[in-house]
Amino acid sequence: MAYIDFLTSVHKSTTRDYLARVNDAEFPKAKAAALAKQWGFDYWDGDRRICYGGYRYMPGRWAPVAQAMIDHYGIKAGDKILDIGCGKGFLLYEISLLVPGVKIHGIDISEYAIANAKEEIKPNLQVANATSLPFADNYFDFVFSITTLHNLHNYDLDKALREMERVGKKNKYLCVESYRNESEKANLLYWQVTCEAFCTPEEWDWWFKQTGYTGDHSLIYFE
Template structure:
């Protein structure tokens, strides 16, 4: 269960870290947690501020295919797939792969690229709608922390159930009290977060055997 940064090829996000330090509007948080139009395509204070395909996931997809040695016919699941941009780019990076996505947002799934229509499902990561051992690789990027602690454990166990061994998750964390303060000022949707040691304890409790990395806001 090693730490590995498979998202290192993503462009670094430039955030106005002073934007939310005066306190978040509870109504903004409420609407953001609905994961609908406000969150994806509304004003920046609600979330992405416009979530559009720009090709940034292409090098990440190539790194994932190479790292896990994915071959034609293998099945991949992207949990928390949003509009399916990584699903689209995994299909391009690994011709012959069977790639699917799942997201809690009906809005996101309905606004996916045409290349992935029919490959995305609406559902909750705490109860994946797939049989045991369905996928050769399961990805969950920046989604597990949107559950409460017990829900995060259930989600990680579900990843183990539907996968065949290979998995990769990225979750919100921080290394210092200063980073934690910045995170708490910025975050809108996370229900559970912790220092790395706390996450590793949770992984062990869940029996999670896959790979992982942290999202650190700085």
């Protein structure tokens, strides 16, 4: 297992007003979270004060992340890849453009996301839960999950990490939210609307050992 950061540049490209997120008059934090956790229109394409505020495909936005993963893991045509929590499939689509012939698969709990996914790869995506992946053992050459697993309660996080390990061969990567100090903890609490597992880096390491997860990982901080 190694710490490999593919996501910080994308994460830091967004400007965040943490206090405004908490104190908004129309969508106070509790209301925004309740709407977001339905994983429907409000989460993806509703008001920015709830979550993404319009999660649309922007050509090339995810290409640097895709290329970095391709280079690091030596992804090639014919490889089977799974994205756990694929959303609308934008990252998978970029991978398919960069490596023609790669066999992509994606799962997400959001029926709305799958229904509104990138048309070119929608047949490769399905509604499913990270706690019970509909794939055989050791089926994928590369399994990844980006900013998804921290949305699970502990009992489901345990299952999801074990499932990720089960369906993957050697190469696996996940990215989750975390905090290193009280300032980052407060910012995470202010900003997130779906997070359930609030863990320090040391606690994430504990989870990986507890569940036998052997893949790589990185952490997102709200500085």
